[in-house]
Amino acid sequence: MAPHRRAIAAIACLTTAAALAACAPAGSESAEEKKPSGKFVVARTGDLDKLDPHVATAFQTIDTLSMIYEPLVRVDAKGKLIPALATKWEPSDGGRTMTFTLRKGVKWQNGDPFTSADVKASIDRILDEKTGAVARSNIAVIDEVTTPDDQTAVFELSAPNSALLYALVSVNSAMVHEADVEAGTVDKEPNGTGAFAWKSRNQGQQVLLTGNKDYWGGAPKIGELEFRVIPTESSILSGMRAGTFQLGMLSDPSVAKQAGDKGGDFSVVKEAALSYHTLMLNGRRGPLKDVRVRQAIACAIDRQEVVDTAAFGDGRVTGPITSPAFPYDATDGLPCEPGDTAAAKKLLADAGHTDDVKLRTIVQTGEYATAVAEGQNLQAQLKKIGVTLELDQLSTDPFVTAWLEADFDASVALNGGSYDPYLMYGRYFTEGGSLAKAAGLDSKRLHSLLSKGNATTDEATRTSTYRQLQERLLEESPWVWLFRGDNYYLVGKDVKGFEARPDGSLFSLTTTSVG
Amino acid sequence: MWRWAARRLLGTALTLAGVTVVVFLVLRAIPGDAITAALGIESGTLTDAQRVALERYYGLDKSLLGQFATWVLALLQGNLGVSLSTGIPVAELIGSALPVTVELAVVATLIGTPVGVAMGVLAASGPGRARDGLTQGAGLLGLALPEFVLATLVVAVLAEAFGYFPDTGTFVPLTENVGGNLSQILYPALVLSIGLAANVMRTTRSAYADVVESDFVRTARGKGVREGRIRGVHVLRNASVPIVTLAGIQFGYLLGGTVIIEQVFALPGLGRLLFTAINDRDYPTVQSTVLVVAIGFVLVNLLVDLLYRVIDPRTTEAGA
Secondary structure, eight states: OOHHHHHHHHHHHHHHTOOHHHHOOSOOHHHHSOOOTTEEEEEESOOOOOSOGGGOOSHHHHHHHHHHOOOSEEEOTTSOEEESSEEEEEEEGGGTEEEEEEOTTOBOTTSOBOOHHHHHHHHHHHHSGGGOOTTHHHHTTEEEEEEEETTEEEEEESSOOTTHHHHTTSGGGOOOOHHHHHHTOTTTSOOOSSSEEEEEEETTTEEEEEEOTTOTTOOOSOSEEEEEEOOSHHHHHHHHHTTOOSEEEEOOHHHHHHHOSOOSSEEEEEEEOSOEEEEEEOTTSGGGGSHHHHHHHHHHOOHHHHHHHHSTTOEEEOOSOOSTTSOOOTTBTBSSOTTOHHHHHHHHHHTTOSSOEEEEEEEEESSSTTHHHHHHHHHHHHHTTTEEEEEEEEEHHHHHHHHHTTOOSEEEEEEOOOSSHHHHHHHHHSTTOTTHHHHOOOOHHHHHHHHHHHHOOOHHHHHHHHHHHHHHHHHHOSEEEEEEEEEEEEEETTEESOOOOTTOOOGGGGTOEEO | OHHHHHHHHHHHHHHHHHHHHHHHHHHHHSSOOHHHHHHGGGGGGOOHHHHHHHHHHTTOSSOHHHHHHHHHHHHHTTOOOBOTTTOOBHHHHHHHHHHHHHHHHHHHHHHHHHHHHHHHHHHHTSTTSHHHHHHHHHHHHHHHSOHHHHHHHHHHHHHHHHOOOOOTTSOOOTTTOHHHHHHHHHHHHHHHHHHHHHHHHHHHHHHHHHHHTSHHHHHHHHHTOOHHHIIIIIIHHHHHHHHHHHHHHHHHHHHHOOHHHHHHTTOOOHHHHHHHHHHTTOHHHHHHHHHHHHHHHHHHHHHHHHHHHHHOTHHHHTTO
């Protein structure tokens, strides 16, 4: 239909205000003009807010910039380190020096060659406190970067640190071009080495990227990658049904449930995230100072029941470390089977408590869909052993303030995960850790296990140490680890090669094709 | 007339100044700031020097008065500031969002008002009869149905039953393509117009009922003017003062109150801009956007006042 005829049809609808059926258009403009091949539309609820990878925190920003910028090293889906802009990295001097050999023939999207000077400029920029970089605390162990030649960057560390390589994986530690740092344009005009290059943005609506034909890993099959902002998840679902998007990203289990598992227009891919839902306990307060009380709470809770009621069964009960590389039973280390209320009551009685434990429990509203339902289910379960959760629902800012100050007895939380255990728990359970206050417990044992695991360069020692760490975490029960929630991806039926990952990375789009 | 205009102008200026102050203060009374909004619990991992650097960047290092002065001074030079979260000039953000919301409000008002008036007249013409009850019931339903339910339903039905998704997320301006634009605006405007029509219907019904009872209608009847003419011209003209008032208020409300519709239909309007900016504690964007909405409200009020003078000669004599 020609535009003006469509306008007339629209006006006819207006004047009759007839039933929707009479007015459903014969298809929108874009459906009529066949989409150019290789165009790929990703629908998500938010827009990217910043263009600077080092200060990016919103996951939409991280997803977008991860297509453009690259780190020195990557991880595969299982959490194993693999080369990216660095082809080799070798520790020496007992782990105090890390020498990176850089990939040859890599070009920035503006045509300049990628060299060790860019590595130095990037790391220096993250370490500079004026940048306000998110990854600074994770790579603060780097004292200095030296560049013996264009293909080599040497990191001098203040102490051996096995988490460093994993900290470098994030887009928050991505390589930026030295020339852009000097010109002060990093936050204005994205210029990376990745498979997609920045094209344009329309604030609050869409971001357009184009496939980088010169990408060192081979040109992507997607010619144009579009991130479209559809604020309401149910509208994303409707758009998938209408065939408007190739990929839809959801986080709300109730909307994902509406999508069903049926084939047809699209498939629903569920992938358990690295982040984890937990009930944090403040072991520096009242009855919770007694480890038996914390264990009683950990014993009383049937984790699967929380998943089933709060997240429609979409989630995976987990031990403390969520990386697939460190599998561990969710409750191995507790003196009982979870959900065993009799054992829990006995533990409470041994500690001298019956029916008198009341905990002010903070719950975050408006940030993720399942928080309040989790709180209510935990409340119901703990009632059985005489522990009362007094739920205090707080919006993001008051929640974060109370959480950082440890102004709670218990906290229903969703905490970020990582492929590296130290990055997950070093900030909570080591002395002077940046979030040690919120963790609610000081434990020399946890501190020494974390320090040991992070200082070793021997993989077997690292694995066994972190295994002990998990057992110890469950034994001391500073928190109750509940489950890893699912991320949902609605994948169009003509999309080939998309792979969802626990860390939420969309890296597989570099090799995905349509049609 | 001139005195009236001067008084109006002064009142308008005072209103806008008041809005400026109140919004500024209310916004800062909301707990949290741009740093916590962006970083969440990660804000706890910042070093002191990092925090200072970020506070300077976000302009949070100045006193409240200093922040206010900075904003007002910029405003007086016609500078609406720069968005804290995106670094884009606020004028640019408002410039692209305003037309969307204004068009939405205009189309919804154009649909809702005539439908509401027609239904109101229908209900008033037979008080207590079946058509009155039915119309009233429909009106109640229109008021009671939550916007987001209706909007979600419309989007879902269009997609499920017709495989159609108003190509949202990539808004087509009216100036670019009339058909494409209307296909995006029509459904959200229809949803918005339902509540509006219900309100107009109720006002029309009561205003109409009042006027029908009045002396001049009896006089007209006595003079032998046809009933149809009495009801269609005289009564309606006299009943239209409250209707115009209501439609004006509703239109003003729509300028800032289309958040939910814009969320569900993915339209990049003022409501969504405001919603996102409040969440991000993006002070300059919120302040300037609210100011623009307030200006819109004031202008609509002015227009309504002028319309009174056209509709009802008595208002001018009373000196308004």
